[in-house]
Amino acid sequence: MTDDASPGTGVPALQVVDVTLRFGGIRVLDGVSFEVAPRTVFGLVGPNGAGKTSLFNCISGHYHPGSGSILVDGVETRSTPAWRMARLGLARTFQHPALQLGETVLENVLLGAHSLLPGGPVSWSLRLPRTRTAERAARAEALELLERTGLRWAADTRAGELSHGLHKGVELCRALMSHPRLLLLDEPAAGLSHGEVDRFVETVATVRADLGLTIVVVEHHMGLISAITDRVMVLDHGAKLMEGTAAQAQVDPRVVEAYLGREVAEDEPA
Amino acid sequence: MAGALVRLRAARWSRPALALVVAVLLVLLPLVSSPYVNYQVTTMAVFAVALLGLNVVMGYAGQVSLGQSAFIGIGAYVAGYGTTHGWPLLLTFLLCCLLPGVVGMLVALAAARLRGLALAMVTIALPIVGTPVAKRLSDVTGGSQGLTVSWLDPPSWVALADDQWRYYVVVAIAAVVFLLTRNLVRGRVGRSFAIVRDNEAVALSMGISPYRTKVLAFTLASTIGGASGFLYLAVVQYTSPETLSFGTSINLVVAMVIGGSGSIAGAVLGAVYYVLVPVLAGQLDASRTALLSGAFLLLVLFVLPGGLVSLPRRVQQLLTRRRRRSATPSDDPGDRTGTPVLTSDGRTP
Numbered sequence: 001m002t003d004d005a006s007p008g009t010g011v012p013a014l015q016v017v018d019v020t021l022r023f024g025g026i027r028v029l030d031g032v033s034f035e036v037a038p039r040t041v042f043g044l045v046g047p048n049g050a051g052k053t054s055l056f057n058c059i060s061g062h063y064h065p066g067s068g069s070i071l072v073d074g075v076e077t078r079s080t081p082a083w084r085m086a087r088l089g090l091a092r093t094f095q096h097p098a099l100q101l102g103e104t105v106l107e108n109v110l111l112g113a114h115s116l117l118p119g120g121p122v123s124w125s126l127r128l129p130r131t132r133t134a135e136r137a138a139r140a141e142a143l144e145l146l147e148r149t150g151l152r153w154a155a156d157t158r159a160g161e162l163s164h165g166l167h168k169g170v171e172l173c174r175a176l177m178s179h180p181r182l183l184l185l186d187e188p189a190a191g192l193s194h195g196e197v198d199r200f201v202e203t204v205a206t207v208r209a210d211l212g213l214t215i216v217v218v219e220h221h222m223g224l225i226s227a228i229t230d231r232v233m234v235l236d237h238g239a240k241l242m243e244g245t246a247a248q249a250q251v252d253p254r255v256v257e258a259y260l261g262r263e264v265a266e267d268e269p270a
Numbered sequence: 271m272a273g274a275l276v277r278l279r280a281a282r283w284s285r286p287a288l289a290l291v292v293a294v295l296l297v298l299l300p301l302v303s304s305p306y307v308n309y310q311v312t313t314m315a316v317f318a319v320a321l322l323g324l325n326v327v328m329g330y331a332g333q334v335s336l337g338q339s340a341f342i343g344i345g346a347y348v349a350g351y352g353t354t355h356g357w358p359l360l361l362t363f364l365l366c367c368l369l370p371g372v373v374g375m376l377v378a379l380a381a382a383r384l385r386g387l388a389l390a391m392v393t394i395a396l397p398i399v400g401t402p403v404a405k406r407l408s409d410v411t412g413g414s415q416g417l418t419v420s421w422l423d424p425p426s427w428v429a430l431a432d433d434q435w436r437y438y439v440v441v442a443i444a445a446v447v448f449l450l451t452r453n454l455v456r457g458r459v460g461r462s463f464a465i466v467r468d469n470e471a472v473a474l475s476m477g478i479s480p481y482r483t484k485v486l487a488f489t490l491a492s493t494i495g496g497a498s499g500f501l502y503l504a505v506v507q508y509t510s511p512e513t514l515s516f517g518t519s520i521n522l523v524v525a526m527v528i529g530g531s532g533s534i535a536g537a538v539l540g541a542v543y544y545v546l547v548p549v550l551a552g553q554l555d556a557s558r559t560a561l562l563s564g565a566f567l568l569l570v571l572f573v574l575p576g577g578l579v580s581l582p583r584r585v586q587q588l589l590t591r592r593r594r595r596s597a598t599p600s601d602d603p604g605d606r607t608g609t610p611v612l613t614s615d616g617r618t619p
Contacts, residue, residue: 034549042430060475061472061474062474062475081473081474082475083474083476083477083479083480085475085477085478086475086476086477091475092475094471094472098469098471098472100464100465100468103464107461110461111461111462111465112476113458113474114458114461114462114476114477114478115477117457119458120459121454121459121486121490124453124454124457124458124460125451125453125454125459126453126464127453127457127611131457131458133456174476178477232447260428270332
């Protein structure tokens with residue numbers, strides 16, 4: 001257990017070094033490298049099919065790249081199974097919120113506490129005091145997170161009765177329940193209305209400040225990218241096109257070309 | 271708003287109250303009813319435990335298992351062997367849980383890598399292989415004739431008949447198994463079962479290994495199945511290769527679906543169905559038992575896809591629909607076919 005991987009010691013929260021991923025003969029990611037400093041928000045942008053979500057899945061352990069290196073808080077995780085990543089302080093959301101629609105919002109959020117709760121099947125079936133205490137604490141924390149994201153009123157509602165925009169908020173709470181240091185957000189703005197995007201940006205800004213999170217976000221919505229990211233990397237055809245601030249990316253001729261083709265720049269696609 | 275609060279408070283009290291009423295009835299029942307009724311209710315308790323085990327792996331963790339009868343069979347044989355060799359009762363019971371649990375875990379370590387039909391085929395192998403093996407090992411199992419025992423007679427210090435004593439023993443053990451399982455499926459482990467059933471990608475990102483979770487669910491299911499095998503021998507006093515036959519497994523799956531999968535109460539209702547329907551159908555027309563129980567199965571699945579346990583909710587849905595219709599007089603009788611799910615949609619903010 002190394003505790004010196006905490007922010008401030010100079011170890012990047014996430015290092016991706018020369019990662020290459022192949023599906024059969026197709027090269028999905030081609031020697032991608034970047035670093036994310038602790039407590040910053042890093043954006044992954046690029047046209048459809050650029051490999052953003054694949055890169056994301058490599059970081060979260062759902063895919064295992066053939067070569068390269070991925071370090072979370074300085075720990076090599078390229079071949080770590082995805083289910084061990086939660087304990088390394090990594091949490092993620094999904095492009096299409098994957099909630100259990102028949103369960104209540106509270107139960108959905110509680111799932112996120114899995115890696116922190118103590119005890120196995122025996123102690124849980126006997127309801128040993130420590131499991132009851134831990135469960136009670138987790139419930140209180142889940143309600144507090146819901147309060148913070150403005151969803152406290154929905155705690156006992158079935159998730160299936162909520163709108164898509166609210167699902168994104170519930171999923172964020174679920175991810176935060178595992179006390180992550182590194183949070184991956186996969187297209188958080190997809191399918192949200194303007195007002196919902198603004199509210200989401202606000203929520204992310206507050207939880208980031210309160211919890212000291214490092215965030216990596218995949219997104220098409222340039223407004224959201226500009227609003228929350230410190231740095232962005234633009235991917236195209238599985239390779240890194242440029243890295244810089246969101247403002248730099250939007251005027252970079254290579255980026256404009258990747259999105260719009262070889263013509264005069266117009267408005268960014270929303 | 272106040273009405274909702276009253277209903278909420280009523281809901282909070284109605285469950286413990288219901289449980290208390292059921293508990294009192296279960297304690298008093300054998301004292302006032304006939305040995306035949308006691309035998310039937312005890313049998314229900316046996317199969318409720320078997321169905322509970324099946325529910326853990328199929329209903330909660332979502333993994334097909336067509337091998338549950340094998341674990342009941344192993345449990346019953348272990349109990350039979352233990353009884354005939356004079357093992358202490360507690361030791362026999364523990365081995366009845368442990369041995370099927372170990373067999374279930376070993377099978378699951380291989381089978382949990384598979385899913386869907388492939389998994390179903392592997393689990394079918396258990397009863398298919400188990401039946402001839404049980405016939406072959408006649409020294410232990412009594413071969414095709416089976417094993418008849420005479421045990422669990424009431425001790426001299428209780429003034430109870432055989433059927434009453436066995437009723438109390440079986441129902442008490444079943445109640446403990448139900449309580450432990452209920453606790454399990456409500457907390458951390460239960461949530462991991464549910465997410466492995468619903469979405470393995472999310473399970474992974476929550477720090478849950480789907481493979482380990484499935485192995486755990488299979489192991490628990492076979493352990494509980496073994497316990498029900500012990501109870502089976504206690505009630506029936508006889509077991510044969512027929513107990514672990516494939517047909518029993520299929521009937522258990524049917525009963526689980528009819529009772530309500532992924533539900534504790536559903537396991538009890540499924541067991542009532544499992545025991546009662548052949549009896550009732552036999553009274554109507556003994557030669558058409560299979561036909562009548564098949565018709566009942568179709569009827570339940572058609573009217574209550576969520577199983578018997580969803581009956582109260584279904585009735586409530588129908589009532590609210592009717593109330594709404596009378597509140598806003600609709601001259602469109604055609605919308606009677608509308609799905610009830612839609613009625614709750616108006617509440618999204």
